[in-house]
Amino acid sequence: MTxxxxxxxxxxxSKLSAAKMGYFADEFLGEFVEKPKNRAPLINWGxxxxxxxxxxxxxxxxxxxxxxxxxxxxxxxxxxxxxxxFNVRKKYEPSKMTFFEIDLPSNVERKTKLIRRxxxxxxxxxxxxxxxxxxxDSYKLFACDLSDTVTLTKCLNxxxxxxxxxxxxxSECVITYMRxxxxxxxxxxLSENLANSAFFVYEQIVPDDGFGAFMVKHFDKIGSxxxxxxxxxxxxxxxxxxxAAGWSECKLFxxxxxxYNLSAEERSRLQALEMFDEFEEFMLxxxxxxxxxxxxxxxxxxxxxxxxxQLHHLDLPPVENTAHLVQEDHLNNTNSExxxxxxxxxxxxxxxxxMVGGFGLENANHKRxxxxx
Numbered sequence: 001m002t003x004x005x006x007x008x009x010x011x012x013x014s015k016l017s018a019a020k021m022g023y024f025a026d027e028f029l030g031e032f033v034e035k036p037k038n039r040a041p042l043i044n045w046g047x048x049x050x051x052x053x054x055x056x057x058x059x060x061x062x063x064x065x066x067x068x069x070x071x072x073x074x075x076x077x078x079x080x081x082x083x084x085x086f087n088v089r090k091k092y093e094p095s096k097m098t099f100f101e102i103d104l105p106s107n108v109e110r111k112t113k114l115i116r117r118x119x120x121x122x123x124x125x126x127x128x129x130x131x132x133x134x135x136x137d138s139y140k141l142f143a144c145d146l147s148d149t150v151t152l153t154k155c156l157n158x159x160x161x162x163x164x165x166x167x168x169x170x171s172e173c174v175i176t177y178m179r180x181x182x183x184x185x186x187x188x189x190l191s192e193n194l195a196n197s198a199f200f201v202y203e204q205i206v207p208d209d210g211f212g213a214f215m216v217k218h219f220d221k222i223g224s225x226x227x228x229x230x231x232x233x234x235x236x237x238x239x240x241x242x243x244a245a246g247w248s249e250c251k252l253f254x255x256x257x258x259x260y261n262l263s264a265e266e267r268s269r270l271q272a273l274e275m276f277d278e279f280e281e282f283m284l285x286x287x288x289x290x291x292x293x294x295x296x297x298x299x300x301x302x303x304x305x306x307x308x309x310q311l312h313h314l315d316l317p318p319v320e321n322t323a324h325l326v327q328e329d330h331l332n333n334t335n336s337e338x339x340x341x342x343x344x345x346x347x348x349x350x351x352x353x354x355m356v357g358g359f360g361l362e363n364a365n366h367k368r369x370x371x372x373x
Contacts, residue, residue: 011173012081014039014047022273023048024055028083031118032111041276046285048270050202053258053291054172058200059088061168061302066094072166076101077146077186078174081111085139089124100161101141102152108133108143115141135159146174147182149189166299169199176203180228184245191246196297199247205254205290207233210360212288238292247294249303255286 016029017039030036039047065072066088074097076084085099103111109132115121116134126136134141144155156163169190175183190199206212207229219226232238235252242250262270276282295302360369 009081013037014043015051018044018047018051023270024051026051026083026087028086028121031121032081032083032114041274042278042282044274045270045276045278045282049255049259049282049286050172050289052262053253053255054170054200054202056258057253057291057293058168058170059091061198061200061299062088062094062097063092064302065166065168066092066097069096070166071096071098071162072168073097073162074099074168074170075161076170078103078171078177080107081114082172084170086121086124089138097138098160099139100156100159101139102144102146102155103141104145105132105143108141112141146186147178149185152189153193163193164195166297167194167197168299169194169197171200172202173204175201176226176228177224178227180231183228184241187242188245191242191296194296196299197295198299198302199242199292199294201292201294203290204229204288205233205235205238206288211284215288235290238290242292242294246296248296249300250292250294251303252290252292255289255291256283258291259283259286 012029012032013036015026016033016036018024019026019029020036020038021044023044062074072094074085074088076082076099079101080103082101085101088094088097088099112130112132112134115125125134125139128134128136130142133143140159142155142159144152146152175186178186187199190197204215204226207216212233216226216229232241235254238252239250259267293303362369
């Protein structure tokens with residue numbers, strides 16, 4: 001098993017931890033975890049917002065095509081022990097969906113064994129005779145190297161993949177682990193070969209601030225470097241990447257945008273689940289992850305019909321005497337460290353905006369800050 005494949009093990013345990021605490025519902029996660037662990041609240045919040053970002057985008061597209069009762073496909077790339085197939089089967093009951101799931105050999109072999117021994121998962125599958133894969137009419141789990149598009153085409157054709165059908169592609173922290181030239185090739189390959197497709201991508205962004213640099217070093221240190229982030233580090237660069245590869249429409253949402261567009265009721269429910277005092281760090285991390293939606297052909301409809309919403313940061317209320325928004329010396333210096341802060345709170349007093357708390361730079365060091373006026 002490679003180090004990249006090993007990131008799957010941490011992720012599935014963390015997802016189960018969040019689900020057990022009530023952050024989201026997923027009854028299938030326990031079938032893939034032999035030794036459950038309780039994660040810290042910050043990790044639970046992180047996996048909650050990751051789940052919510054895909055629920056608002058990818059799952060809405062699946063729901064849309066399920067309700068149309070017409071044939072469609074899902075192509076999940078590098079899924080690891082992800083439970084998406086079983087969850088969408090239970091939630092949306094798609095009668096004409098074919099779900100293709102591709103990963104590296106070690107993960108496929110291990111996942112195949114876990115699925116076969118699970119009575120809960122087996123309810124959603126017909127029999128499969130392959131020893132190290134699961135091939136049924138509706139679910140096809142098999143191994144393939146995504147960087148080898150020639151072999152990928154052969155594998156997809158072998159399992160009756162239809163390149164003309166509406167196809168929803170899912171990539172959670174997969175493209176980012178591929179070499180930049182290989183990830184660009186697969187993005188272009190999907191655009192050129194899928195006539196009607198919606199591509200949902202979840203991964204990291206913004207490598208060049210304090211947190212971003214720490215994030216990049218962390219993944220380097222554990223042997224799973226995140227490739228391509230230095231070249232495609234901003235939202236605009238990510239969107240341009242997909243448009244240049246042939247996708248006709250593309251939107252990107254940071255996880256902080258997802259959070260701030262939750263209902264007040266949902267945020268209250270989330271905050272009541274367990275004691276949590278690391279909101280600033282949570283928002284800092286949420287600014288460095290995104291979900292991207294790239295579409296072409298008939299699947300352009302998912303931007304509206306499927307409920308994929310354009311999410312916006314909350315606007316500050318109008319403040320009288322705006323010359324006092326920040327101290328005058330900072331207004332004339334757009335590089336001021338005061339302005340580069342994440343996870344902070346704002347308070348308006350006598351026409352002045354006070355910035356309280358958060359993380360930012362102080363003397364070139366990234367740290368928790370107290371307040372500024």
